[in-house]
Amino acid sequence: MKDVFPGLKPINRRKFLSLGLQGGLALAATPALVRSLLAGEGQKLQVPDELLKKALATALKRGGDFADVYVENRVTRSILLEEGRFKSAVFGLIRGAGVRVIDGDKTGYAYTDELTEEKILRAAEVASFIATSGKKTQPVALKEQKRPSYIRVKIPLQEVADAKRMEIMKRAHEAALGYDPRIKMASIDYYDEIRDRIIATSEGVLLRSSLPLIFFIVQTLAVGNNTSHMGRERLSRHSGLEMFDELPPEKAAREAARESVTMLEAREAPAGKMDVVIQNGWGGVLVHEAVGHPLEADNIARETGAFVGKLGQKVAADIFTMVDDGSLPNYRGTTDFDDEGTQMKKNVLIENGVLVKYMTDVLSAKQLKMERTGNGRRESFRYYPIPRMTNTYIEKGKDKPEDIVASTKSGLYVQSLSGGSVNPTTGVFNFTCREAYLIEDGKKTVPVRGATLIGSCLDIITKIDAVGNDLDFGPGICGKGQAAEVTAGQPTVRIRGITVGGTRQRA
Amino acid sequence: MDYRAIAEQVIKICKQKGADQAEAYLASGRELSLEVRNGKVESIQEASSYGLGLRVISGHKLGFAYVNDFRPESLEETVRRALDFARILTADENNVLPDEPGVTEVRGLYDPGLSQVAMDRKIALAREVESLALKVKGITRSEGARYGESEGEIVLANSLGLVKSYKSSACGFGVGVIAEKGDQKSSGYESCQRRFFADLKPAAEVAKMAADRALEMLDPRPVKTQRAAVILDPDVAYAILGGIIQAINGERVLQGASFLGKKLGQKIASELITMIDDGTLEKGLASAPFDGEGVPTQKRPVVENGILRGFLYNTYAARRAGVKSTGNASRGGFDSLPGIGPHNFYISAGKMKPEEIIGATERGVLVKEVTGYGINPVNGNFSGGAAGLWIENGKIAFPVKGITIAGTAEEILNGIDMLGNDLDLNRSRTAPTLRIKSLQIGGE
Numbered sequence: 001m002k003d004v005f006p007g008l009k010p011i012n013r014r015k016f017l018s019l020g021l022q023g024g025l026a027l028a029a030t031p032a033l034v035r036s037l038l039a040g041e042g043q044k045l046q047v048p049d050e051l052l053k054k055a056l057a058t059a060l061k062r063g064g065d066f067a068d069v070y071v072e073n074r075v076t077r078s079i080l081l082e083e084g085r086f087k088s089a090v091f092g093l094i095r096g097a098g099v100r101v102i103d104g105d106k107t108g109y110a111y112t113d114e115l116t117e118e119k120i121l122r123a124a125e126v127a128s129f130i131a132t133s134g135k136k137t138q139p140v141a142l143k144e145q146k147r148p149s150y151i152r153v154k155i156p157l158q159e160v161a162d163a164k165r166m167e168i169m170k171r172a173h174e175a176a177l178g179y180d181p182r183i184k185m186a187s188i189d190y191y192d193e194i195r196d197r198i199i200a201t202s203e204g205v206l207l208r209s210s211l212p213l214i215f216f217i218v219q220t221l222a223v224g225n226n227t228s229h230m231g232r233e234r235l236s237r238h239s240g241l242e243m244f245d246e247l248p249p250e251k252a253a254r255e256a257a258r259e260s261v262t263m264l265e266a267r268e269a270p271a272g273k274m275d276v277v278i279q280n281g282w283g284g285v286l287v288h289e290a291v292g293h294p295l296e297a298d299n300i301a302r303e304t305g306a307f308v309g310k311l312g313q314k315v316a317a318d319i320f321t322m323v324d325d326g327s328l329p330n331y332r333g334t335t336d337f338d339d340e341g342t343q344m345k346k347n348v349l350i351e352n353g354v355l356v357k358y359m360t361d362v363l364s365a366k367q368l369k370m371e372r373t374g375n376g377r378r379e380s381f382r383y384y385p386i387p388r389m390t391n392t393y394i395e396k397g398k399d400k401p402e403d404i405v406a407s408t409k410s411g412l413y414v415q416s417l418s419g420g421s422v423n424p425t426t427g428v429f430n431f432t433c434r435e436a437y438l439i440e441d442g443k444k445t446v447p448v449r450g451a452t453l454i455g456s457c458l459d460i461i462t463k464i465d466a467v468g469n470d471l472d473f474g475p476g477i478c479g480k481g482q483a484a485e486v487t488a489g490q491p492t493v494r495i496r497g498i499t500v501g502g503t504r505q506r507a
Numbered sequence: 508m509d510y511r512a513i514a515e516q517v518i519k520i521c522k523q524k525g526a527d528q529a530e531a532y533l534a535s536g537r538e539l540s541l542e543v544r545n546g547k548v549e550s551i552q553e554a555s556s557y558g559l560g561l562r563v564i565s566g567h568k569l570g571f572a573y574v575n576d577f578r579p580e581s582l583e584e585t586v587r588r589a590l591d592f593a594r595i596l597t598a599d600e601n602n603v604l605p606d607e608p609g610v611t612e613v614r615g616l617y618d619p620g621l622s623q624v625a626m627d628r629k630i631a632l633a634r635e636v637e638s639l640a641l642k643v644k645g646i647t648r649s650e651g652a653r654y655g656e657s658e659g660e661i662v663l664a665n666s667l668g669l670v671k672s673y674k675s676s677a678c679g680f681g682v683g684v685i686a687e688k689g690d691q692k693s694s695g696y697e698s699c700q701r702r703f704f705a706d707l708k709p710a711a712e713v714a715k716m717a718a719d720r721a722l723e724m725l726d727p728r729p730v731k732t733q734r735a736a737v738i739l740d741p742d743v744a745y746a747i748l749g750g751i752i753q754a755i756n757g758e759r760v761l762q763g764a765s766f767l768g769k770k771l772g773q774k775i776a777s778e779l780i781t782m783i784d785d786g787t788l789e790k791g792l793a794s795a796p797f798d799g800e801g802v803p804t805q806k807r808p809v810v811e812n813g814i815l816r817g818f819l820y821n822t823y824a825a826r827r828a829g830v831k832s833t834g835n836a837s838r839g840g841f842d843s844l845p846g847i848g849p850h851n852f853y854i855s856a857g858k859m860k861p862e863e864i865i866g867a868t869e870r871g872v873l874v875k876e877v878t879g880y881g882i883n884p885v886n887g888n889f890s891g892g893a894a895g896l897w898i899e900n901g902k903i904a905f906p907v908k909g910i911t912i913a914g915t916a917e918e919i920l921n922g923i924d925m926l927g928n929d930l931d932l933n934r935s936r937t938a939p940t941l942r943i944k945s946l947q948i949g950g951e
Contacts, residue, residue, distance in 0.1 A: 082762075083762060085596075085597035085599060086595070086596040086597045087569070087596070087597065087599070088569050088570075088571060088596065088844055089569075089570055089571065089592035089593075089595070089596055090571045090572065090573070090592070090842075090843075090844060091570075091571070091572040091573075091585075091588040091589065091591075091592055092572065092573045092574070092842055093572070093573070093574045093575075093576065093581065093584070093585065093588075094558070094573070094574070094575050094842070095575065095576060096556070096575065105544075105547065105549060106547070106548055106549055106550065106551075107549065107550040107551075108550070108551050108552075109550065109551070109552040109553075110552065110553050110554055111554045111556070112554065112555075112556075113556045113557060113558070113575040113576070114576075123554070126553050129551070130548070130550075130551055162591075162592070162595055163595065166595065184763055185762055185763065185764065221762070221763065221764050221885070223763065227886050228763070228764065228766070228885045228886050229885065229886060230764060230885045269890070269913070271732050271911065271913060271947050271948070271949035272732035272949050272950065272951070273732075273950075273951060302544065302650065302651070303648065304648060304650050304685060304694075306692070382554070382556065384550075384552065418880060419880075420878075420879075421878055423694060425650060425683075425685055425692060425694040426692050426693065426694055428892075428894075428908065428909065430878035430879050430891070430892035432879050432880050432890065449888050449890075450883065450888060450890060451890045451911075451913065452878070452879045452890040452891050452892050452911050452913070454878070454892035454909055454910075454911055455909065456909065499909055499910070499911055499949055499950070500911070500949060501879075501890040501891065501892065501911025501912065501913045501949045502890065502911075502913055502947070502949065503890070503913045503914055503915075503947045504947070505732060505733070505734065505947065506732070
């Protein structure tokens, strides 16, 4: 049998290393370079331009405003080290294509697992039936475009031996168990993937790209003081294996272990309304949920969202500026262009408290007559794109984090959040704390058990009264019928009066 | 495509390449989903797809690979990848495949007529549920209505001679509406899922429920932070079931990561509580003749009159624990290794009518919505956001939003003092209306 994975042959690795040395610097993995490296990791994504053209013509033969063809090849690896054993490893090879037609407000979509001319044209045919308006659009001739890349890779994943990945996992495992005797178990989950995309649209856009992604999750179980706590730390970037030079696995492991052990001492959390200080980093998930989702333009176009009709209005405190930026170098929410081919860029959504922009995809931008912001994303070829966040954060302010705590008489200090959700219509949101402390007389004191924070988005952004100068980010998975890789970020912030779901009635 | 032949062919290649044991799990199917908003079709998505998950064991080491490309060269590559991965892992003698040839007879999993129902009728159903919900006084907007269906076949074969397959189908529709009053916005949703198209509820019933949910939450009032009775509507049963399902996961128990791990045979809940895991329920949305690795499914009590009777196991965890698999190997799809999960999981019905439970409650909240992660399976702590209807003197007084409820699993499960008779087994994880005598509520 023919070896369909020539990319793993040693010659390619040497060749790449020599390229890297000659350059003397980190290589920007341009799409062309990655493609040549990828040549065989999975079978090369080869769909002739001619077929893409035919598919677009078929898609629009019954009419419509817009059509696109999305072809994807995803090669994944995941390895689990748990209870001291490399328990399992999963290798995945998934490919397919989807064809979409937009006609007015309507979307027709069909996909196929088989990248044959027959099946791709069949998908185009099925999608074409949505068009009934009679509006005809002639597809623009496809012209392949090159775009700047925000993803720089030094050590390409497809060149890395599995033993190397496992070595990194072992380092994390040992660091976790070595942190404290109360750490009884560690679970190290390593995942990486390479996603190749071809995007062709009836507007003549033709793009090819290849995106590496690493997701590394450490969980540690601490047992003691008559309770248990599972701590967690996650690392993720669109990057090569050099991610672990900048973000050492041991550090992540010790962080998870520290959380686990600390929370064994947690007391009951208070219940009721109080001031809450949220530490910088993944705490930004609060604005991701509470403000980000309601600012996705699909629910604005449908006129159901909490922020409908509020463009240009003051919706938040003066010190509150919120940004979505899919072009931050190598961040988990970054891509060179979204899954509809729109260029990534920095989008300021709320500027000094004033709502200035919604996050759009092709359809919602058309419906609202607004610009495309690069937020049209999809989980895979099995889904059509919808407006999604990328790297979403609260812009840094001027306050020192320690001053924010010191000026808070009493309340809750939230060091990390698990995650949360929001009803985008009503704006009612909730979050669960992973690690939180009481604030007493301006000091962070004892840890308290994971409590829920709840509130309403329109309310909470008016109650943010301190914004730190220490912006940081954390990686996560956002779900909205389909999954998306995101980061959430924020500096340390204080929210005045938010409801905390503890078990202890305050005096 | 002949999926059985592919499965058997792949097993053969695995044996040739040196695998001690091999298992092929093929999932194939088609799906349709459509959305309607304000009477107009907004999207239609149709596709068929398939994929293979391949588990190999070599020297007690476990490798796994998946692929959705069934050309011979890709299948061979998948085998090689799985074996390569197996070689580098840690040997564990508990890595074995099951060899039970039987299947459980479960009726009503597949509706052969589903694909024969005309597309127009499916679109009409979504339109109807939306228009009926919009006609209800006070409802001002639609968030859209959906219809979706899927059907498919699972083929499972392993090198110990198992070859099993079954077909299943599911369909469902639902609607979301908004009630507006001044600055207030309140949303309500309802949906209905069934195995058979003919079993779907009438659109009018679903529409009314969605509209009622939006309307009943208008003009909420704040409540003080306090302890009071908490009645959970069947819609929010997941808030307590999710954490329990994770805590009875046999592998989690072995890892010492479950608050129920050392409670086997002990009282963990009020005597009113019996919890059943049932993979055999006729037309059940989580029923199947065999689990994710081919072990026949069963119906078994996990909690009986408050006593914890057992955990859920797949073959690997069962062997580690020295017990038999309970037929609870679960698969997220062809692309995942068998984990552990429940089938139809529910709290058995009690005797009280829901209105009797409300009538017997002096002060408390009938919870209609819970947000958050539910019970923490590791330590049993619970905290969630909630909304519902406040009860005073046995009567519904006003809606409440933006409250929290919190406690521990022990406090919640042992605190259940009333259990409703309104169990609806058309849902796969459910409970009747139940009352927790007293729980901490966070408000003003």
